[in-house]
Amino acid sequence: DQQVKQNSPSLSVQEGRISILxxxxxxxxxxxxxxxxxxxxxxxxxxxxxxxxxxxxxxGRFTVFLNKSAKHLSLHIVxxxxxxxxxxxxxxxxxxxxxxxxxxxxxxxxxx
Amino acid sequence: DVKVxxxxxxxxxxxxxxxxxxxxxxxxxxxxxxxxxDPGLGLRLIYFSxxxxxKEKGDIPEGYSVSREKKERFSLILESASTNQTSMYLCxxxxxxxxxxxxxxxxxxx
Numbered sequence: 001d002q003q004v005k006q007n008s009p010s011l012s013v014q015e016g017r018i019s020i021l022x023x024x025x026x027x028x029x030x031x032x033x034x035x036x037x038x039x040x041x042x043x044x045x046x047x048x049x050x051x052x053x054x055x056x057x058x059x060g061r062f063t064v065f066l067n068k069s070a071k072h073l074s075l076h077i078v079x080x081x082x083x084x085x086x087x088x089x090x091x092x093x094x095x096x097x098x099x100x101x102x103x104x105x106x107x108x109x110x111x112x
Numbered sequence: 113d114v115k116v117x118x119x120x121x122x123x124x125x126x127x128x129x130x131x132x133x134x135x136x137x138x139x140x141x142x143x144x145x146x147x148x149x150d151p152g153l154g155l156r157l158i159y160f161s162x163x164x165x166x167k168e169k170g171d172i173p174e175g176y177s178v179s180r181e182k183k184e185r186f187s188l189i190l191e192s193a194s195t196n197q198t199s200m201y202l203c204x205x206x207x208x209x210x211x212x213x214x215x216x217x218x219x220x221x222x
Contacts, residue, residue: 009152032209043202043213044155051156077193089154094211098162099170100211106156 003027006103014111019077021106023031023090026071028073030101035064038105042065047088048075048095080110115139116205118214125221131190133217135203143206144186145170146178148199149216155202161186193221 007026013019023033031052050057050064050073057064063076077084087107093101093106119134137144145160147170157170159178167178175197179187190197196222204211 006154016152032208036211041216041218043116043204043215044211045213046210046211049131049210069178091211098206099160100153100209102147104152 002104004028004103006088006090007108009104009105010107010109012109013025013080015023015082016079016083017019019075019080019084019108019110021077021088021108023073023075023103024056024071025092027094027101028071029062030092032093033064033066033073034088034091034100036091036102038089040043044089053112056103077108082110082112085110116203116212116214117201118201118217120217123217123219125190125193125219127194127204129221130189131193131219131221133188133190133201134218135186135206135214136184136189137186137205137212138184138194139205139206139207140183140217141212142183144180145204145206145211146176146186146188147202147204148172149202150199153196158188168189191217195221197221210221 034049035047038044066073087104087105090103116137146158147155162179177189201217203214
């Protein structure tokens with residue numbers, strides 16, 4: 001039972017353009033969402049988060065959008081840079097639970 | 113900065129061996145977790161711990177056990193390694209709902 005789904009295993013974007021990574025969830029009790037970035041042979045690092053009381057959160061080139069009615073969130077990166085090439089994981093938690101549920105990940109490749 | 117350190121970056125073990133993966137965090141966090149990462153499956157929770165000597169099963173605990181004798185250290189044990197346990201293992205320390213990960217251990221069981 002995959003409660004957090006990232007349906008695109010990979011995404012290729014040209015440098016300077018916008019990258020949009022998508023994530024869907026099924027558990028309506030989730031109230032906090034995060035994005036993590038992972039380079040090969042390294043642990044994931046926190047990128048950006050959003051609470052369910054908001055529908056948008058922005059941090060520099062990164063913006064996360066949350067659509068609660070659709071149970072969907074997306075990560076926008078603009079402009080995309082070569083260093084953004086990595087695997088991106090969407091994660092969710094809820095009801096004060098002290099653990100995160102992760103999606104399968106999306107491998108983003110930024111082409112020069 | 114939170115630091116989570118895993119004892120090995122790469123390990124090669126034989127089928128049937130008992131394997132210990134060690135994780136240490138330096139921020140006095142109560143919650144620690146072990147995940148494995150496999151292509152197409154994302155991060156799957158193996159075990160977690162809310163406090164010293166406490167442990168809870170995650171989604172895929174079979175074939176694994178854990179030990180938390182001290183707050184800063186959380187060990188993952190593969191009782192009898194099998195080839196389907198070849199994976200990237202990630203330890204995390206939690207503060208509220210934000211996870212801080214170690215660098216990962218790439219385990220190969222031959």
